[in-house]
Amino acid sequence: MFIYLCYDICVVVMEKKNYDVIMNQIISDLQKDEKIPALLLHTCCAPCSSQTIARLSDYFHITVLYYNPNIEPFEEYQKRKEEQIRFLKEYKSKYLISFLDCDWENEKFIDLSCGLEKEKEGGVRCHKCYYLRLEKTARMAKEKNFDYFTTSLTISPYKDSQVLNRIGEVLEKEYGVHYLYSDFKKQNGYKKSIEFSKQYHLYRQDYCGCKFSKEEREKTRNLVS
Numbered sequence: 001m002f003i004y005l006c007y008d009i010c011v012v013v014m015e016k017k018n019y020d021v022i023m024n025q026i027i028s029d030l031q032k033d034e035k036i037p038a039l040l041l042h043t044c045c046a047p048c049s050s051q052t053i054a055r056l057s058d059y060f061h062i063t064v065l066y067y068n069p070n071i072e073p074f075e076e077y078q079k080r081k082e083e084q085i086r087f088l089k090e091y092k093s094k095y096l097i098s099f100l101d102c103d104w105e106n107e108k109f110i111d112l113s114c115g116l117e118k119e120k121e122g123g124v125r126c127h128k129c130y131y132l133r134l135e136k137t138a139r140m141a142k143e144k145n146f147d148y149f150t151t152s153l154t155i156s157p158y159k160d161s162q163v164l165n166r167i168g169e170v171l172e173k174e175y176g177v178h179y180l181y182s183d184f185k186k187q188n189g190y191k192k193s194i195e196f197s198k199q200y201h202l203y204r205q206d207y208c209g210c211k212f213s214k215e216e217r218e219k220t221r222n223l224v225s
Contacts, residue, residue, distance in 0.1 A: 046080070
């Protein structure tokens with residue numbers, strides 16, 4: 001059992017679940033209805049969104065939400081956003097995919113990182129960052145009457161899908177909007193996202209996004225060299 005506190009919410013991971021199977025069952029159930037549900041999809045970058053959108057775009061009216069206060073510097077944030085927009089324009093999907101932009105709000109990530117500067121990547125600081133971005137997605141999904149919300153973050157082999165989905169479950173109950181459980185790295189999802197990146201010539205960053213992950217990446221480079 002894994003327990004941690006995140007924004008005064010206790011997130012408990014009792015046992016590992018196969019969220020890819022759960023998502024497939026949700027989609028299968030939705031196909032029995034003639035209505036195409038509206039999905040607010042949080043994305044962090046074009047490469048991670050590519051295979052995620054490919055998996056979902058036949059079953060949902062997707063709006064991509066680009067909300068990433070963690071990404072630094074601002075030039076990097078802008079570059080990733082522009083690549084996200086370019087991919088959406090070039091990708092041919094069954095239904096039109098919309099884009100919803102947000103303010104950078106970097107100060108919110110700085111605030112949540114206070115006292116956690118020495119945390120290793122993938123630890124409590126990252127979990128709080130997951131919550132920050134997913135909470136914004138859930139709130140906007142509620143305000144704008146979406147049927148579902150989810151995130152492309154689970155496609156990354158460096159992100160804990162169990163924690164991400166547990167946060168989604170907590171927010172689903174808080175905001176009353178369905179959370180689409182996922183583990184997009186399953187079925188070679190991450191590998192396929194790399195193939196999409198080559199096909200669309202997408203910019204692939206070499207660090208997660210925040211200054212801490214960038215510093216860790218630079219230390220690794222120095223050790224290798």
